[in-house]
Amino acid sequence: MRLPPKPTTTQATYLATLLTAATIQAPNPNPNHPAQIHAQLITTHNLSNPLLLTQLINLYAKSGQLTQAILTFNCARKYTNVVTWTSLIAHLTQSRHPFEAFSLFSQLKKTSTLSPNPHTFSAAFHACAQTGVRTHGSQVHALGFKHGAESSVFVASAIADMYAKCGDMAASRKVFDEMPQRNLVSWNALMVGYVRNKLYRNAIFTFQELVRDCSLAPDQVSFSSTLSACANAGELGFGQSLHAHVLKLGLEKLVYVKNSLVDMYSKCGCFSNAVEVFDPETDRDVVTWNILMMGWVHNDQFGEACSCFRSVMREGILPDEASFSTVLHALVGIAVWAQGATIHALIVKSGFAANRCVGSSLITMYAKCGTLLDAYRAFEETKNHLNIVSWTAMIAAFQQHGHGSRVIALFNEMLERGIEPDYITFVCVLSACSHNGLVEEGLKYFNSMSQTHRLAPGSEHYACVVDMLGRAGCLDDAKQFIDTMPVEPDSSVWGALLGACRNCGDLELGKEVAQKLFEMEPDNPGNYVLLSNMYASYGRLEEAKEVRRLMSSNGVKKETGCSWIDIGSTTHVFTVHDRSHRESEKIYAMLRKLEELVREKGYVADTRCAVNDMGEYKEQNLWCHSERLALAFGLISLPVSAPICIKKNLRTCGDCHTVMKIISGIIGREIVLRDTNRFHHFAGGLCSCGDYW
Structure with missing residues (x-):
């Protein structure tokens, strides 16, 4: 029997160079290269070389062929060394397969010939952090302590990060305090952990400890996480001092830092400062725009939020799920169906229609715009709506429109x-x-x-x-x-x-x-x-x-009641006794006509709804309520068959509710009124609420 020729040093060197060059091209190499090099390793009998085998598995993983990397590992497992195992564990973790990574680490532990090194433990701790199962992390921690891996600063940092991501900040802080030496990664792991676990003031105190330490200078991760803590804790003063520190170090143009500054000022109620930080001359990513949009939404500037979204599209930045969810939230505020339908088309085109977060936002947007049928279609069309968020969004939509039986069903x-x-x-x-x-x-x-x-x-x-x-x-x-x-x-x-x-x-x-x-x-x-x-x-x-x-x-002012109606692309706003509209004469003429028609149907004004008016003016003033002005304008402006959709910022009064019911029966068309509590659908002299509201 003839033995296979031994691999030569020249072949191994050539193949190592080839693997290195192909790996540098990843993650966008020729997809056939890994398989071609794999074939050469087999034909030249170099697959038994642990270095080349590790490089091949690394190339498969970086080329997006993780399944092939695992298959290659399993087929050549007898030629592997601890570096090979560590590389695959790390790739599984990076590809969001933490349980598979943890399982592979457990298999390594059972081998009698190989022992995990500090890099192996570091990769295993990252996997445990992703699983979020503290038991896994504590088991690996005990094993790492036995092997002395905890003395390595990057392993200790990984342990602190793991406990933080598993929600145990006490253990994370204990590991940090017991570290013989610390680097900036250690400090950042602790600060990020505090923010993740909503212990914002602890994150701020940790940053102050870092500054007092003087041996290390905070970087963009340090500033970004601490600014996030200030944003959520409402610590505007400390946030402003951090801003000054950022300017001093010249870090203000770094995207992460800038995003955190915009977020901090926005959440701390200084949105004008957030807009100033949003410098149009510097680099901005989709996260920067999302934060600014959210700021506009939190400040009830819904039109500005929509303008931000249009700017994102003009600049050629691809919107993500947060972009779509935020702009849909803004559209809920202004309740413009046409714009919402346009965004829906863009969502479908961009491939986000099946996204759970975007899907639930679509349901809410359509429901708030008064189109319950479209909301239900969005609910049904979601490929995977078997999650509590979208179901709750649809239940809320039925509730807002007064369909109690459908809520229960x-x-x-x-x-x-x-x-x-x-x-x-x-x-x-x-x-x-x-x-x-x-x-x-x-x-x-x-x-x-x-x-x-x-x-x-x-x-x-x-x-x-x-x-x-x-x-x-x-x-x-x-x-x-x-x-x-x-x-x-x-x-x-x-x-x-x-x-x-x-x-x-x-x-x-x-x-x-x-x-x-x-x-x-x-x-x-x-x-x-x-x-x-x-x-x-x-x-x-x-x-x-x-x-x-x-x-x-006490310095308390009642919110001014107003109603608005969309005609085409224009929103028309009315307040009580409003005569500022250019069509006021026609509006009040229509009101007088409506008053005559409802009286013929037996309408008697409920003057209890005019509690702030006196004597003979009570009934007269009821007819000047903002929702009736909006109704009259809708009747003279919209096509005869079109439904009339009115929004009001306060609860509608009982007399206006009665008038809307009667008018819907007289004119034979639907009137939709959205107030602060719910939607009222008036049709045929009846209301969807059944007068129980």
Whole structure:
């Protein structure tokens, strides 16, 4: 039998050079190169060379052929050394296969001939960090301690990072404190860990320790993580001092640092500073634009946020899921269906239609624009909507449009599919029960939170139950429910009870509850207005005026009510008694005509809804409410068959609700009114809320 020729040193050197050159071309090499070199290694009998084998596996992995890398490793495992194992563990971790990486490390530990080195432990700790399973990390930590790997600074840094990503900052800090020496990676791992675990002030204190240490200078990761901590902790002062430090070191043009500065100023309420930092002359990536867009959205500047998105597209920057989700959030604020549909088309074209975050934002956008059918289509078209976020978005959409039965049906379907509801899901379900008079169902779902789903009810859930009982006229039950709550009721719960007092006409209890609310949230105008209106409805005008004077003396101003309607690409805004519109004469002429038509149908004005007006002017002033002006303008501006969609920034009054119902029957077309609470779909003289709102 003839033995195969021995590989020569010249062949091995040539192949090593070839593998090195091909690896340098990765991640965009010729996809056939790894296989071609692999064939040469086999034919020249060099596959048994651990160095060349490791290089080949490395080339496969860097070329995006991880499966082939694993197959090659398994077929030639007897020729591997610890470097080969370490390389594959690292590639599995980098490719987001942490459990496979951890499994491979466990197999290495069982071999009798090989022992992991510090680089192997470092790769294993990164895998444990990705799994987020602390038990895995502590096991590897114990083994690393046994092998003395912990003395290496980069291994110790990896251990601190692993514990931080597993949510154990106490262990992370302990490892950091016991390190014989530290480098900047160690400090950054600790600061980033604190931010990740929302221990923002600890991150700031750690940065201050780093500066006092004087042996190391903070870099862009140090500044970026600490600025993020300042943003979330509201530490504007320290954030500004960090900004000065950044300018001193000349780091302000680095994208990571700039993004963090924009985010910090935006979240700390200094958005003008954020815009200044957003320098148009320096490099900007999609994250920079996303942060600026989010800043505009948080400041209720929805039009500016949409302009930012258009700028992203003009500059040729590819939007990501955060870009699409943010611009859809902005469109919710302005409720412009046409722009939303355009963004939807772009989402489909960009391949983000199946993205869970974008999909749920699409559902919310269409629902807030008043097109429930489009929202449901977006829900159904999501390829993988079996996640709680998109289901909750659709449940919330049905709830906002007053479809209580569909909320319950969808919620039950979700449970049948094995999807566990979360905190927000139950808020939507309980709110739907409240606004549709489903008291028994609401109480059943509230009790199931703790008994079946092991969720602790929060203030929003308690407030929904109080509101539900109050709307059903069960004021005593609502008060008793609050008295037996296991937690201290907050302003949302007392606010729900105040609304229940208004619905049930209990002025004395209303006074008591309002006084609690004045102490808890003295700057909330809604509580003052509600109590004042209750006094006025009982004819106690002096006391109503006293509440208004208290409100004024506390510097609290009632938000000005306004309604708006979109005609084409233009938004027309109206306030009460508004005569600033160029079509005012036609608008008021249409109002007079509408008044005649509804009177013929037996309409009698509910003057209780004009609590701030006096005598004979009460009924007249009801006809100058902003939503009626918007309705009249829609009637003279839109095609006869088009639905009329109106938005209002406050809760619509009962008299306007009655008028909209009657008019929808007279003119034979749909009127959609979105106020702060919900959508009202008026058609054929009826409203989708069933007058239970």
